[in-house]
Amino acid sequence: FFFFFQVGELVRRKGSVGEKRMAANEEAVKYVWEGAIPLQIHLHKSEVASHPPPPPALVLAPRIGYLPLLVHLIKPYFKDSLPPGEDSIWFDYKGLPLKWYIPTGVLFDLLCAEPERPWNLTIHFRGYPSNVLIPCEGEDSVKWNFVNSLKEAAYIINGNCKNVMNMSQSDQEDLWTSVMNGDLDAYTRLSPKIKMGNIEDEFSRKASVSSPQSRQGGTEIDVAGQVKTARVPVRLYVRSVSKDFENLEDVPEMDTWDEISYLNRPIDFLREEGRKCFTLRDAIESLLPEYIRDRAQRSGEEGEQRTTDASDVSQETRGELKLVRIQGIEMKLEIPFSWVVNNLMNPEFYLHISVLVKEPQR
Amino acid sequence: MDSAGEVVNDGKITLEGFTVAARAFADKWKRHNLSFPPWSWVPLINRTMLKKEEGYLSLEKIIILSSLEGSAEEESLDVTADWSEKEESVDLTVLVQNVEDEAHYYDYHIVYSASYMVPMLYFRGYSSDGKPLSLDVIKRDLPSSSVSLLLESKWTFITQEEHPYLNRPWFKLHPCGTEEWIKLLSESSSSDGCQIPVELYLVSWFSVVGQVVGLKIPREMLI
Numbered sequence: 309f310f311f312f313f314q315v316g317e318l319v320r321r322k323g324s325v326g327e328k329r330m331a332a333n334e335e336a337v338k339y340v341w342e343g344a345i346p347l348q349i350h351l352h353k354s355e356v357a358s359h360p361p362p363p364p365a366l367v368l369a370p371r372i373g374y375l376p377l378l379v380h381l382i383k384p385y386f387k388d389s390l391p392p393g394e395d396s397i398w399f400d401y402k403g404l405p406l407k408w409y410i411p412t413g414v415l416f417d418l419l420c421a422e423p424e425r426p427w428n429l430t431i432h433f434r435g436y437p438s439n440v441l442i443p444c445e446g447e448d449s450v451k452w453n454f455v456n457s458l459k460e461a462a463y464i465i466n467g468n469c470k471n472v473m474n475m476s477q478s479d480q481e482d483l484w485t486s487v488m489n490g491d492l493d494a495y496t497r498l499s500p501k502i503k504m505g506n507i508e509d510e511f512s513r514k515a516s517v518s519s520p521q522s523r524q525g526g527t528e529i530d531v532a533g534q535v536k537t538a539r540v541p542v543r544l545y546v547r548s549v550s551k552d553f554e555n556l557e558d559v560p561e562m563d564t565w566d567e568i569s570y571l572n573r574p575i576d577f578l579r580e581e582g583r584k585c586f587t588l589r590d591a592i593e594s595l596l597p598e599y600i601r602d603r604a605q606r607s608g609e610e611g612e613q614r615t616t617d618a619s620d621v622s623q624e625t626r627g628e629l630k631l632v633r634i635q636g637i638e639m640k641l642e643i644p645f646s647w648v649v650n651n652l653m654n655p656e657f658y659l660h661i662s663v664l665v666k667e668p669q670r
Numbered sequence: 671m672d673s674a675g676e677v678v679n680d681g682k683i684t685l686e687g688f689t690v691a692a693r694a695f696a697d698k699w700k701r702h703n704l705s706f707p708p709w710s711w712v713p714l715i716n717r718t719m720l721k722k723e724e725g726y727l728s729l730e731k732i733i734i735l736s737s738l739e740g741s742a743e744e745e746s747l748d749v750t751a752d753w754s755e756k757e758e759s760v761d762l763t764v765l766v767q768n769v770e771d772e773a774h775y776y777d778y779h780i781v782y783s784a785s786y787m788v789p790m791l792y793f794r795g796y797s798s799d800g801k802p803l804s805l806d807v808i809k810r811d812l813p814s815s816s817v818s819l820l821l822e823s824k825w826t827f828i829t830q831e832e833h834p835y836l837n838r839p840w841f842k843l844h845p846c847g848t849e850e851w852i853k854l855l856s857e858s859s860s861s862d863g864c865q866i867p868v869e870l871y872l873v874s875w876f877s878v879v880g881q882v883v884g885l886k887i888p889r890e891m892l893i
Contacts, residue, residue, distance in 0.1 A: 407832070439802070442832050442839040460785050541785070565837040572834060573784035 336651035340635050341492040343371035345416045347378075348426040349399075351386045355433055358389040366426065370490045371413025371635060372654050374450045375399050375406060375429075377488060382431060396436035397444070399429050402561055405437050408444045409453040411654055417633040417662040418545045418568070421559035440565075451484050454656055461541040461657035462504060464574045471503040487655045495655060504657055507538055507577070507649050537578055540649050541658045544571040544595055548667045549630075556631075559664065571595055577645060588648050589641035592632065592663065599627045599665060627668035634661055681849030681856070682787035685724065687868045692727050692780065695872035702890040706732070709780075714835065726835070727780040727872075734774045734795075734811045734884070773798050774811055778883070780872070781834055788848040789872060791879050792833055792840045805830065805841065816882045843879060851878060 349365040356362070365385035367378055379397055399406040401419055406429070416427055436443070443449070459469040475483075479501050486494035546569040553559055562568070575591045593600045632639045634652045653659045683691060692711060700708040706729070713725040779792040795803035795811065805828065809817055833840040855874050856866045866874055873891050880887055 438839065440838060442830055464785050570834070 338492060340652060341370075341372060341490055341495075343413060343635055344368045345371060345412060346426040348428045349382050349385075350428065350430050351389060352400075352430050352432045354435075355391060356389050357391045362386050362389045364428075365431075369412045371411065371416075372487065373412055373490065374408060374410075374453075375412055375415075376408050376444050376446055376450050379446070386431070386433075390433055393434065395433045397446075398432050398436050398441060400432065401427075401429055404562055404564070405441050407441065407565070409442070409450070411660060413636060414543075414545065414660040414662060417636055418547060419562060421547075421631075421664060422556040423636075447488070454484060454487065455480065457656040457658055458502075462502075464539045464541045465505045465507065465657065474503075475501060507540055507646060537576055539574040540577050540591075540645075541653075542571075542573065542575045542591070542595070543658050543660045544573075544592070544663060545569075545661070546571065546596065546663045546665060548665045550667050552628075552666055553630075575645070579646075585644045586646070587641060588632070588639055588643050588645050589629075591645040591648075592629065592641070592661065596629075596663070596665070598668060599629050628666045629663060630666055631664040632661060633663075634659065681852035683782075683789070683868065683871050684787065685782055685784065687871065688782040688789060689723055689725070690868050691871040692725075694869035695780075695876065696727060698873060698891045699887070702888050706885075712779075724782075726782065728777070729779075730777040732776045732778070732885075734776060735772075774803060774807075776811075776883075778885070779833070779840075780876075786848065788852070789875055789879075791843045791883070793842075793883060794838075794840045802839075808841065811884070812882070813884045816884065843882060848875070 345368070347365075347367045347369050349367060351362055351364075353361070362385060365382045367381050369375070369378055376397065398408070401415075404419070406415055416423070420427065455472070459472045462469050462472045472480075479498060483495065483498050483502070485491075486498060547562065547567065548569070549559055573595065575594055577586055577591070579586065589601075629641070632641060634648065637652075639648070649659050696709040696711060699706070709727045709729045711725050712728050713723075774795050774797060776793060776795050780789050781792055783790045795808045797803060803811075827844050828841050829844055830839055831842050832838065852866070852871075852875060855878070870892070873887065876885075877887055877892065
């Protein structure tokens, strides 16, 4: 009886898919929330007012968190070394000012082709580069950005922001606090209050199609045989290199954000009965049609002799997806996109994808 | 979802529709709004993507000569930039006639939001030395009617955000609610129902949004 009660609880809370898949989903989400980057934070030498200079601060930064939220942990290391005056805090990585509203894990995946552990960052308390970075007034700015992104995601998924607008002030506060503290339990308790539509997990649905539970819940119930389109909030960060490389350490450093193409646009996720699964590759190619792999190359022509002929030349000139990272994981592109979304998205319901491409030769 | 030929009933527009609407808007502006320089279409071409059909509308170096006392009246929107040759920089010694007046420059970009499926207005102001203007200073350049609208309306408010393509802080008129008032506009203006032809979408949109930032469009554009 107890087992069925537990299953009933799980199904009631989430309202969809079979119980086995439910447990696995929760486990994946737990890993995402527990993901963290070890940071080694150095005070910028122009701001060191003490001798000897302070040693770097060592901080474990949650992947789904934001750099300004770490300041209260970092500042004690340096406050005795700072010159007098007011703080305007910002971070840089090898001279590149860091956009504070991008989740820390995404910054790391994007800027460190070869992951650097600990990740060496520089903190500044003066000289905010307001010509390139939007202002940050600490936690309030980060919270505002989070809620705004949540509204945008809601608009994409539900077609309107009403679910977020209708949340009580205290629920919004509690939700933000759960994200700030990395408290997945609190966040999970609060998620039903957000009333975000489901993005149905295609893989799980197929696995449990005979289970009665699969009929319940979610706003994207699809009637058998019909085509259903869902819009999925995605933020795609594309970094390109002009030459191919053997190792990730050979990827040149980034000097400016102009080297990144940022795409904040939803992916139209087409699902229909009998159609083959919509994969992560399908999703990325829908945003980056330049990198669609040639069908002939894709369908495995291993038997054919590959010499320096036309097909090799086209591979050279064609652009190529070299690396796709989500939550620090190098993704296999054949994974069903719906699984990726449901398990790897950030708390504001956005899926952040870092992509490294080799440019097509023009 | 309709093809780019028509605006969908709910006040939103597709990316393809936006591109068509943008061209139509720029053409009409050029023909009927002679007191202003024309809008240019900036295609999104960069190292990773060749998307000639995607882009945004840009209107730059609009000068507002504001006296330091009150907010500018609309008559003082004095466009003196030499816009026929875009690359040429403005000769400032000719413009600033009164030592009490300060020339403020404004750039406006109309960018498509794929999330909200409506256009968004981004703008920024800067002084003659290139220094960005704060929102407080910008508000003083806006028509006084706008300032109260901004304070009271739930539909129009300004936030400082990063430009989606230029990696710089700009100001943006918030898009949430756009499709609602576009719907209202189309219901009241068209006799045969709620559809605005796509060519007029941006014109209708700008007839409201432009007013907030003090850019009026002549009635002829609405035909």
